[in-house]
Amino acid sequence: MKTAIQFGAGNIGRGFIGALLSQAGYHVVYADVNQAVIDKINADGKYTVHVMDVECQDIPITDISGINSTTPEMVEALANADLITTAVGLVILPRIAPTIAQGIALRKAQGCTQALNIIACENAIRASSQLKEAVYSALSEEDRAYADEYVGFPDCSVDRIVPPVKSENFIDVVVENYYEWNVEKASFKGEIPEIAGMNLAENLMAYIERKLFTLNTGHAITAYLGTLKGYGTIDEAIADEKIYEIVHAAMTESGDGLIRKHGFDAEAHYHYIDKIIGRFKNPYLKDDVTRVGREPLRKLSSTDRLTKPMMTAYGYGLPVDHLILGMGAALKYNNPDDAQSVEMQNKLKEHGLIAAIQEITGITDAELVGRIVNAYDTVASQI
Secondary structure, three states: OOEEEEEOOOHHHHHHHHHHHHHOOOEEEEEEOOHHHHHHHHHHOEEEEEEOOOOOEEEEEEOEEEEEOOOOHHHHHHHOOOEEEEOOOHHHHHHHHHHHHHHHHHHHHOOOOOOEEEEEOOOOOOHHHHHHHHHHOOOOHHHHHHHHHHEEOOOEEEEOOOOOOOOOOOOOEEEOOOOEEEEEHHHOOOOOOOOOOOEEEOOHHHHHHHHHHHHHHHHHHHHHHHHHOOOOEHHHHHOOHHHHHHHHHHHHHHHHHHHHHHOOOHHHHHHHHHHHHHHHOOOOOOOEHHHHHOOHHHHOOOOOOOHHHHHHHHHOOOOOHHHHHHHHHHHOOOOOOOHHHHHHHHHHHHHOHHHHHHHHHOOOOHHHHHHHHHHHHHHHHHO
């Protein structure tokens, strides 16, 4: 029996990665600190993924178990795993790294020469590489040499909208039909596992940035504009004609930057943009704008979905007016229940708009900063 450890038994873990692994014939062990979820997984041994889209279906997920990731049993489970995946959020990766390091050390101590691949399925650029760095810092020199030979950390790009919809059975999950899981082929160690739905990518960065600059960029701008106009969900916001126009134009601007950078076929990429916006319109998901807009400081940082696509297009001398308008809307995001939103609003008050923009985005170009200031001042009037 093949065993996969899925760190993170949240909606993405259960509704996307863990579900694909179970369907591929793995016994999936969900590792999490939420004891209620772990107990329910162990009690039922199954749950249902509800695909809510133009065509709806229910997919039963079976052959699963759960383990509290803080217990000593976790290390032994890692030592005997065939594959490890994560869906915990980027900030949590350093917290699970020491446990993964202990599992690798135990594999070495037991003389295991079976290759192990660890794939961080996070909404971030090269998350597996970041996890590898944290894991290696917790390994001895000998264990690092062992890991160099037997442990792979393939980076990946993941794409599926999994909103926090409450089901009668609280471990059931609602998802859209569309998904992409692109994994860097060259970084696997040993035999590459055959998993339906996992695409082996030769040029992963192109996939990563296509998703980041398209889905993530458009999703975030829709959320921030929707919040400004008082909408509660993404489908409500994108149905607003003015918001749709701004979002589509911003995604086209970011897409033109991608086309120049990666040599994408322009017509195919514009079709991809239309497909992504079609996903925003899915009325079954009821995806809350506060979920999509959360953590605005991260989303406005120099490597993320707002600043990076704008700077990429700007670097090629392309128009970026609507991307900048989206950044202005993000800076206005004021949600007292979101710690980063509170921190951002405090920065704006304490340091002033110009200094705060420079600190948050890393942009020092005075002309660009001035355009962002103007977008901040006028975005509400443009929707």
